Amino acid sequence: MSKEADKIVQILKSKGLRVTPQRFAVYSNLLNRQDHPTAEQILVSLNQNSPTSSQATIYSSLQALRDVGLVREVLLEEGVCRYDANVSSHHHFRCKKCGCIEDIPWEQVEDVRFKALRPGLTVEQYEVTVQGVCDRCQ
Amino acid sequence: MSKEADKIVQILKSKGLRVTPQRFAVYSNLLNRQDHPTAEQILVSLNQNSPTSSQATIYSSLQALRDVGLVREVLLEEGVCRYDANVSSHHHFRCKKCGCIEDIPWEQVEDVRFKALRPGLTVEQYEVTVQGVCDRCQ
DNA sequence: CTTTGTGCAAACGATTTGCAGGATG
DNA sequence: CATCCTGCAAATCGTTTGCACAAAG
Secondary structure, eight states: OOHHHHHHHHHHHHHHHHHHHHHHHHHHHHHHOOOOOBBHHHHHHHHSSSSOHHHHHHEEEEEHHHHHTTTTEEEETTTTTEEEEEOOEEEEEEEEEOOOOOEEEEGGGGGOEEEETTTTTEEEEEHHHHHHHHEEGG | OOOHHHHHHHHHTTTOOOOOOHHHHHHHOOOOOOOOOOHHHHHHHHHSSSSSOOOOHHHHHHHHHHHHOOOOEEEETEEEEESSOOOOOEEEEEEETTTOOOEEEEGGGGOOOOOSOTTOOOEEEEEEEEEEEEEGGO
């Protein structure tokens, strides 16, 4: 087993998850892609060569991974739930033309300052969603 | 007909929409509430006294209103699509305890500055989603 | 060997659609 | 009176669930 695969196994174990081929596949697929796939896209990707996981298993793996904080959902379009294995604080960019989505590292957005936010509201976290045009679509 | 009702009629007409009782009801309901209701909540609200609009009509009215830019969708939770008649630039706050959502006026968030955003990305707009605790839940 | 995960198919909930009758401009 | 909207019920889409069998620790 490669070092990377071993690392993924360790991560899963450290979160108390049983390591099954399907769960491993879902998580490493998500770790290795930079787009923000939907459950359906992960299913297609995993099964394109040989059947690896069923639809129900993809969903339950994603749920398990989300529950232990290894993946998060990204909601930018109506009716579309995407998944992201990058759970550190970051923002998202979405191209209005091709619909591609990419991460914006936290450091690239200077601190957002709240001026006179309605008294009583306690801010715990915030996320900036940027819409625009990507380089390929310019 | 009241002045407000007349104003709503004018707005709908100015957008090229036929004014039907159902469409009027959906739009004015949305204008008069400060929460960000789902289609279902609008349906219940409109029909609580007497039947006003069917489910399918609520959806098609919302779609028509969205198409002409009178309402927008607000996506903050998985599988929940909310509607907002405030289409001016603004941000959203969501209470992690009670789940209530409220608008944050644009001016309350100082300009967000992007530092070294990946070259090639053109920013057209952005929205800040704040999560925290509201005053009622403190 | 106990617990948890998988796969299948059926169930589900939110939204959409087809169509016939009704209202709008 | 032509066009567009409404309401109903059926269809659809993404996601969840129940259950019998299989795999993990």
